[in-house]
Every structure is written in structure tokens, then in C-alpha cells.
Amino acid sequence: MMAFRTIDKALTDLLIANANGAFHVETAQRRALDADYIKAHPIVTVFYEQGNFQKGSGGPIFSMHDMTFRIEVMVAQSATVDLRTLNDPNATSQQIASAIAASTSATVNADDLLDQTLENVYQIIRDPRNYDLGLPVGTVSSPWVGSFQKDNPLHQGELVVLAGSWSFTCRATEVTKGATPVTLAAVDTSINVTADQSGSTYDSAKQGAEVNQ
Amino acid sequence: MNNARHMVEADLATLLEGDFASVNTKGVGMITLIDPDGLRHQGIKGRIDYDYVSMTSQGETIAVHEPVVVVRKSSLPRVPKPGERWFIQMPTGPQPTDPLYTFKLNTARPVDGGETIGFLKMYPKRADQE
Numbered sequence: 308m309m310a311f312r313t314i315d316k317a318l319t320d321l322l323i324a325n326a327n328g329a330f331h332v333e334t335a336q337r338r339a340l341d342a343d344y345i346k347a348h349p350i351v352t353v354f355y356e357q358g359n360f361q362k363g364s365g366g367p368i369f370s371m372h373d374m375t376f377r378i379e380v381m382v383a384q385s386a387t388v389d390l391r392t393l394n395d396p397n398a399t400s401q402q403i404a405s406a407i408a409a410s411t412s413a414t415v416n417a418d419d420l421l422d423q424t425l426e427n428v429y430q431i432i433r434d435p436r437n438y439d440l441g442l443p444v445g446t447v448s449s450p451w452v453g454s455f456q457k458d459n460p461l462h463q464g465e466l467v468v469l470a471g472s473w474s475f476t477c478r479a480t481e482v483t484k485g486a487t488p489v490t491l492a493a494v495d496t497s498i499n500v501t502a503d504q505s506g507s508t509y510d511s512a513k514q515g516a517e518v519n520q
Numbered sequence: 521m522n523n524a525r526h527m528v529e530a531d532l533a534t535l536l537e538g539d540f541a542s543v544n545t546k547g548v549g550m551i552t553l554i555d556p557d558g559l560r561h562q563g564i565k566g567r568i569d570y571d572y573v574s575m576t577s578q579g580e581t582i583a584v585h586e587p588v589v590v591v592r593k594s595s596l597p598r599v600p601k602p603g604e605r606w607f608i609q610m611p612t613g614p615q616p617t618d619p620l621y622t623f624k625l626n627t628a629r630p631v632d633g634g635e636t637i638g639f640l641k642m643y644p645k646r647a648d649q650e
Contacts, residue, residue: 385645385646385647385648386624386645386646386647386648387647387648387649387650388607388622388624388647388648388649388650389649389650390622390647390648390649391649393554393607393609393622394609394622399558400557400558400559400560401558402558403554403558403559403560404556404557404558405558406558407554407556407558407605407607408556408605409650410605410624410647410650411650412624413624413645413646462626462629462643462645463584463586464584464585464586465585465586465587465623465644465645465646466645466646467645
């Protein structure tokens with residue numbers, strides 16, 4: 308498996324392991340979800356967004372891959388108000404007006420929850436203990452959260468849906484094995500020198516050790 | 521009838537407050553508007569559509585639950601202005617016995633867009649207990 312797929316899975320697994328019920332991690336990119344489902348569980352999706360291979364003088368086997376992952380967060384919220392007062396037939400107009408004035412809009416609630424979830428995600432992926440994303444040391448280098456963007460709120464049905472995303476960049480080495488890997492025949496490269504041209508004598512039984520050393 | 525505008529208004533009464541109106545078993549309108557001053561305007565008749573059919577970006581046909589309330593302008597105390605906080609009490613389903621629920625009106629969305637003669641479209645949004 309190429310490194311970008313390994314890291315994609317590692318990022319997803321890392322977020323799942325540290326979510327603690329604060330959000331759900333979905334593996335498919337931008338799949339259709341019911342706004343009610345998103346309201347119950349803020350959704351985090353990780354996907355490989357783009358990559359750059361720097362041209363070098365090396366051979367075709369190993370390539371440096373600068374990769375960017377999009378970590379998308381989506382929340383849905385409703386407005387909040389003191390419904391007990393609004394539904395109370397004995398409430399005065401002043402009491403109702405106060406409850407209405409104290410109500411918060413779904414957009415504000417969604418914005419608050421999105422910021423909170425984004426903070427959770429950032430703290431997980433930038434935690435020094437998670438520098439290697441759970442992979443063997445050295446697999447990932449230069450992990451960095453490069454940018455953040457927030458979308459406009461969308462009115463979906465009775466709810467407001469809001470999305471934002473982090474851009475996570477890192478570097479890893481890709482190894483080219485071919486689409487159908489070939490197992491090459493072993494080549495014996497052991498040195499078995501019996502004599503050189505400069506007058507020294509080597510013992511072939513000792514694999515190149517100089518005689519009289 | 522004085523002119524076409526009056527005729528349209530009368531037709532709207534038939535359309536929105538007749539057979540398609542949301543009324544209780546006694547024929548009383550089940551829509552209550554609560555204005556920002558805390559005043560209740562009860563017994564408003566109108567048509568409530570609860571769902572519409574849409575298509576996702578993946579091409580799937582889905583039913584979206586998004587209530588839309590259509591009432592005559594003349595049945596309201598005044599037209600909600602953008603940015604005002606209005607609430608609406610209405611049944612959660614089309615049956616006369618369906619329970620009432622309090623929603624917040626989305627006044628960020630134009631209620632008529634200036635294109636209608638005499639009716640308003642209002643978009644209730646869910647409100648939860650704070």
C-alpha cells in the first residue's frame with residue numbers, strides 16, 4: 308500500500324481512537340447524510356486531497372511525496388429557546404418577549420459547535436504524542452496543519468448545517484513496486500577475491516580478509 | 521369584486537384557508553404566531569407543506585422534511601421583518617390530532633420576495649429547549 312493510503316488510514320484511526328464520543332468519523336468523502344444524524348453526532352471526514360512529487364535525480368523506486376489531507380468537520384444545529392415559557396398558556400407577553408430575546412439562532416449554535424469540534428480535532432492531530440500518527444517512527448515527516456477554512460451555513464430542512472476543514476500536510480517516501488510486483492531472482496554479490504593487482508594477497512575462504520592481518 | 525387583485529385575494533382564501541387549510545376538528549386555524557413583543561396571534565389558517573422531494577448530488581431521490589407555511593398576508597397582524605425573532609406554533613403533521621410544536625421562523629429568508637400578490641411563505645426551523 309502506498310504511503311498516502313497508509314497515512315490516510317492512520318489519521319482516520321487516530322481520530323476514531325481519540326474522539327471520546329465528541330464526534331463520529333466517516334470514511335467516505337462528502338457522502339450524503341441526514342441533517343438529523345449530523346445534529347446527533349458532529350461528523351469528521353478525512354480524505355487525501357492532493358499530493359506533489361518533487362522531481363529529483365534519484366531513480367524511479369523511491370519518491371518524496373508531499374501530501375495534503377483534508378479533515379472536514381460538519382455539524383448541524385437547531386435554534387434554542389425556553390420552550391416552557393413559549394408553550395405556557397399562562398405566560399405573560401413580557402415573559403414570552405424575554406424568552407424570545409434570550410433565544411439563540413441555529414446559525415450561532417452551529418458556529419459554536421463547529422469551533423468546539425475543530426478544536427478537538429486540532430488538539431488530537433497536533434498532540435506531540437501523535438506526531439507519528441501511530442505509525443512506525445520515521446514513516447511520516449513534517450506533519451503540519453497548514454490552513455483552516457469555514458463554509459457558509461446552509462439551511463437544510465429544519466436545521467442549519469455548517470462545515471469547516473483543516474488542511475493537514477506531511478511528507479513520506481513512496482516506494483514503487485509496480486502494479487503487479489515481480490519477485491526478482493537473487494544475485495550473489497559476495498566478494499571472493501584471491502589476489503589483487505597491487506600485490507596484497509587475500510584469503511578467499513575468509514571472504515576478502517587480507518592474509519597476514 | 522373591485523379588481524383582479526381583490527379576486528386573487530378571494531381565491532387565496534379558497535386555496536389556503538379552504539380544503540387545504542390546517543385546521544382542528546372544529547375548523548379553527550391551528551397556526552399561532554408569536555411576535556417579538558411576546559404577543560400571540562392565534563387561530564391563523566393556512567396551508568402547511570411538510571416535505572418535498574429532492575435529488576442529492578449522487579443522484580438519489582430523497583424526501584426532505586422542511587415545513588413551509590403559506591398564509592394570506594391579510595390574515596397576519598403584520599409581516600415579519602428580516603432579522604426579527606418570530607416563533608410559530610403549528611401541528612407537526614397534517615392530521616387534526618397531530619401535536620403542536622413551537623418552531624422559530626427563519627426571517628433571514630425573504631417571506632415573499634416581493635413577487636406575490638397576497639400570500640406569504642414562511643419557513644419554520646426547529647427550536648429546542650435551551
